[in-house]
Amino acid sequence: EDASEPLLVLDAISHRFGKVLALDNVSLKLQTGEILCIIGPNGSGKTTLFNIITGQLKPQKGCVRFAGKSISGLSPDRIAHLRIGRKFQTPSIFKDLSALDNLLVAHTAAKSIPKKDRPLQFLKAVRLHGMEDIPAGFLSHGQKQWLELGMLISQSPRLILLDEPTAGMTQAETLETVALIRALCEQTRCACLIVEHDMRFVKAINCRVLVLSAGEIIACGEYDDIRHSPSVKTAYLGT
Numbered sequence: 001e002d003a004s005e006p007l008l009v010l011d012a013i014s015h016r017f018g019k020v021l022a023l024d025n026v027s028l029k030l031q032t033g034e035i036l037c038i039i040g041p042n043g044s045g046k047t048t049l050f051n052i053i054t055g056q057l058k059p060q061k062g063c064v065r066f067a068g069k070s071i072s073g074l075s076p077d078r079i080a081h082l083r084i085g086r087k088f089q090t091p092s093i094f095k096d097l098s099a100l101d102n103l104l105v106a107h108t109a110a111k112s113i114p115k116k117d118r119p120l121q122f123l124k125a126v127r128l129h130g131m132e133d134i135p136a137g138f139l140s141h142g143q144k145q146w147l148e149l150g151m152l153i154s155q156s157p158r159l160i161l162l163d164e165p166t167a168g169m170t171q172a173e174t175l176e177t178v179a180l181i182r183a184l185c186e187q188t189r190c191a192c193l194i195v196e197h198d199m200r201f202v203k204a205i206n207c208r209v210l211v212l213s214a215g216e217i218i219a220c221g222e223y224d225d226i227r228h229s230p231s232v233k234t235a236y237l238g239t
Ligand code: ADP
Pocket: 017, 020, 021, 022, 040, 041, 042, 043, 044, 045, 046, 047, 048, 049
């Protein structure tokens, strides 16, 4: 593995659905442990980008490299085995199992041997300390999202893709989620790509932001830089 290469490299990715150019020559680099937010209006290509990274779609043009090797064309299973995890908007937890058992299931699915104390550490990391015996179905909406983040992280990913991790959360839960994701990425050196519409989240997490519009990267930089960009205002913020 070439340590000088970024963890994830997208090189000139284009993808078309019929007449729609969903991604147009998109390139990006993500370092180990780095967090990057992806924003853009509906239909700008965010989901297509995630699907290309996780192998649900094979890029028609360009290539995806992970940890120094090309992963373009690998099956979603093989890509998941390289420790790339993804969380969708709808929580996929087992509602009748306790919070702790949900974590144990995630561990087992990842074929790692569960050490007794570690799942508890993960529960603590996702703000669910003391709730290990509660059936997951009884947790609040925000807590379910955090449990799923814990399940994802307990599989020792090197990269996670999060789709609107704070959708439906209160402002307090949203800010708590920012702190939680930051801490998880710092502690585990896991890199993180986040699609998020909530600008309070994007501002608070204070990472690099990539702006997509009609399949093209129209801006990339810190929140304060991109929010003043005229093309971003026109395309996304609508002001
Ligand atoms: P976003 O996630 O930013 O809302 P998508 O990546 O879902 O955007 O979609 C980008 C563009 O590609 C949209 O115009 C969408 O209609 C189109 N698209 C996405 N998936 C398909 C598909 N399976 N078949 C046809 N068109 C698609």
